Amino acid sequence: MTALTELAKRRGFFFQSSETYGGVSGFYTYGPQGASLKERVEETWRERFAVAEGHMQIDAPTVMPEPVFEASGHLDGFDDMLVECAACGESHRADHLIEDATDIEEAESLPTDEVAALLDAHDIECPSCGAPLAGRPVDEFNLMFETNIGPGTSQTGYLRPETAQGIFVEFPRLKEYARGQLPFGVTQVGKSYRNEISPRNALVRTREFTQAELELFVDPAGNDPDVTPVADVEVTLYPAENQPDGEYVETTVGEAVTEGIVDPWVAYYLGVATEWYETIGVDFERFRYRQHQPGERAHYASDCWDAEADVSAAGEDPEWIEIAGYAYRGDYDLSKHGEHADDSFTVFKQYDEPKTVERASVDPDMAYLGPEFGGAAGAVADALQTLAERDRAAFEGESVTVEVDGEAYEMPTEKTGFEVAAETEAGRHVTPHVVEPSIGIDRTVYTVLAHAYDEDEVDEGERTVLRLTPTVAPTGVAVFPLMDKDGMGERAQDLAADLRSEGYDVTYDDSGNIGRRYRRQDEVGTPFCVTVDYESVEEDPETVTLRERDSTAQVRVETDDLGSVLEALRAGETTFDDL
RNA sequence: GCACCGGUGGUCUAGUGGUAGGACAUGAGCUUCCCAAGCUCAUAGCCCGGGUUCAAUUCCCGGCCGGUGCACCA
Numbered sequence: 001m002t003a004l005t006e007l008a009k010r011r012g013f014f015f016q017s018s019e020t021y022g023g024v025s026g027f028y029t030y031g032p033q034g035a036s037l038k039e040r041v042e043e044t045w046r047e048r049f050a051v052a053e054g055h056m057q058i059d060a061p062t063v064m065p066e067p068v069f070e071a072s073g074h075l076d077g078f079d080d081m082l083v084e085c086a087a088c089g090e091s092h093r094a095d096h097l098i099e100d101a102t103d104i105e106e107a108e109s110l111p112t113d114e115v116a117a118l119l120d121a122h123d124i125e126c127p128s129c130g131a132p133l134a135g136r137p138v139d140e141f142n143l144m145f146e147t148n149i150g151p152g153t154s155q156t157g158y159l160r161p162e163t164a165q166g167i168f169v170e171f172p173r174l175k176e177y178a179r180g181q182l183p184f185g186v187t188q189v190g191k192s193y194r195n196e197i198s199p200r201n202a203l204v205r206t207r208e209f210t211q212a213e214l215e216l217f218v219d220p221a222g223n224d225p226d227v228t229p230v231a232d233v234e235v236t237l238y239p240a241e242n243q244p245d246g247e248y249v250e251t252t253v254g255e256a257v258t259e260g261i262v263d264p265w266v267a268y269y270l271g272v273a274t275e276w277y278e279t280i281g282v283d284f285e286r287f288r289y290r291q292h293q294p295g296e297r298a299h300y301a302s303d304c305w306d307a308e309a310d311v312s313a314a315g316e317d318p319e320w321i322e323i324a325g326y327a328y329r330g331d332y333d334l335s336k337h338g339e340h341a342d343d344s345f346t347v348f349k350q351y352d353e354p355k356t357v358e359r360a361s362v363d364p365d366m367a368y369l370g371p372e373f374g375g376a377a378g379a380v381a382d383a384l385q386t387l388a389e390r391d392r393a394a395f396e397g398e399s400v401t402v403e404v405d406g407e408a409y410e411m412p413t414e415k416t417g418f419e420v421a422a423e424t425e426a427g428r429h430v431t432p433h434v435v436e437p438s439i440g441i442d443r444t445v446y447t448v449l450a451h452a453y454d455e456d457e458v459d460e461g462e463r464t465v466l467r468l469t470p471t472v473a474p475t476g477v478a479v480f481p482l483m484d485k486d487g488m489g490e491r492a493q494d495l496a497a498d499l500r501s502e503g504y505d506v507t508y509d510d511s512g513n514i515g516r517r518y519r520r521q522d523e524v525g526t527p528f529c530v531t532v533d534y535e536s537v538e539e540d541p542e543t544v545t546l547r548e549r550d551s552t553a554q555v556r557v558e559t560d561d562l563g564s565v566l567e568a569l570r571a572g573e574t575t576f577d578d579l
Numbered sequence: 580g581c582a583c584c585g586g587u588g589g590u591c592u593a594g595u596g597g598u599a600g601g602a603c604a605u606g607a608g609c610u611u612c613c614c615a616a617g618c619u620c621a622u623a624g625c626c627c628g629g630g631u632u633c634a635a636u637u638c639c640c641g642g643c644c645g646g647u648g649c650a651c652c653a
Contacts, residue, residue, distance in 0.1 A: 010590050022627060023644045197651055458614060515614035
């Protein structure tokens, strides 16, 4: 951690923001190298999760109005109730203390004064020192960033705590773009915000962070996905029931589904994700999918597997961080927005064959009901409809009686307009379920760096090297003149310009001796370096030295072939040994 | 939010009640120089505020920031 953050700061991957003003906790700026690396990680994610899967992308605002988060449950569920011990100063989750000491299961949903009263009533003690907590105030800590929308008596808004809400809120329109067909997926890459109590560990827990989320909307009664495309992908699973003894399950996506270890939809995305992690250089020796314990899941999730990476430095104890969550969210989100918002969060699912159903209905003769029952007539008509749906037999006699507000109303059956008619139903409205791969981009970037970081020896000299894959490395190739004289500098400049015009990210460096420049590039993960030397300017056809980062091996390549050789190396069609 | 420890050039650090030294890095130049450790020169620093003091980077208090532990973690 320390060596990596030091490198990150020194070489421009990431560093704490606003240090010129003393700094503020939980905010990081990506430097020249890091911004490029992060952009590539995001881009490969889009390629795999949006483009390759045929899903759409949106880009929603980070600020949303208060009702959105009332509906999503974040304003309620996002308050943590803390109580501080007067004796030892430890803070504890007040609701958890209540749950431990009583039969109450959802203490989190209770108001704070009630929780405070329960602390008194049950003589609850501080778990750390045993001092009584009675009489201590229960404080709420809200993790939502609040802001004002507009001047004057402005509307309250919040910075989104997850990009997902921007997708859910627009579901009614998004389903139109999907032509109402399930399943369909919507992705979004963007910033989210949480006012964390205690930001820690560099990029791992920040207050502003980037998420890449896919919300896949599926038919709850639909078929399981076809996992064939990823069935052979090998995964390391850590199911909930194994977690006490720490035993992993090494299997394939296909096997995991067959054996019922993982929900098929979740398993499918574990397979997709694994392929993606491989392209960005995650080390699978330090990686696992861990299933949430039942009590650990978010308020909306019915099953969740986290991608976890060990980001400890060599020789240290393992340090597992959560870098993504793959959750089956059920219909929680769409149902909630359906209840709160003035729109339909369902899709119309057409039956294979239209169904004919007999439906009992009434068409009350209001010219009779009105004069007869006065103000109650409307309610009586509604009661008749309810009754017709529930109990047709009630309409078999000469008269019908309904009860409204405790009062009985009787009328001749013929005045109710009761009939049973055959109706054709073409389908029904269903609330889709949501499968959600939710990736923390910053933590993933951190993992890529931690797994790429290496120290080795070259000619008895130590070096630090980032073994980034060519796909994510900020610089594709570095170009040096062996020395900046005798025309080598000019040739190297020209070569750098040529490579740039071919679309490479090129770093040009003529400062310091050649070994020093190689080491600089090693530290920022540049996979290949090209050196223009005396042979280059003397010989025809011109050749240059091509040096590989990982092995530090060198070969001579004709300048004219350089572009195609680099492309083949980047694509993995050629290895350096073949050259 | 609590506890402990810490904050000195870009980075890592030494040190001090009288404004600071090193290493690495960086820049200019030299060197036919292919793996950082050849030469010369140069640039650049005591987290912020208050207090004590003739004088504070140093001592005290508070804040901010970081590390670790606790707690929290959609």
